[in-house]
Amino acid sequence: MNIKPIRNDDDLTNAFIRLESIFQTDKGTPEAEEMAILVTLIEVYEDKYYLIKCRF
Structure with missing residues (x-):
C-alpha cells in the first residue's frame, strides 16, 4: 500500500x-483498507475544491 x-x-x-x-x-484484505482510505482522501479533497452549492 x-x-x-x-x-x-x-x-x-x-x-481514482x-x-x-x-x-x-x-x-x-489490505486492498479493502486501502480503498477505505482512498475514499476518505478523495471526499476530503472534493469537499474542499469541488464544493457543490445547494440553493434551498
Whole structure:
C-alpha cells in the first residue's frame, strides 16, 4: 500500500485510477483498507475544491 496525500487534480486522478482497480476487493484484505482510505482522501479533497452549492 502506497498512499499519498491528494494535493492537486493529478493526484485526484491517480487516486481514482487506483480506486477503480481495487473497487471490488474482498472485505478484510489490505486492498479493502486501502480503498477505505482512498475514499476518505478523495471526499476530503472534493469537499474542499469541488464544493457543490445547494440553493434551498
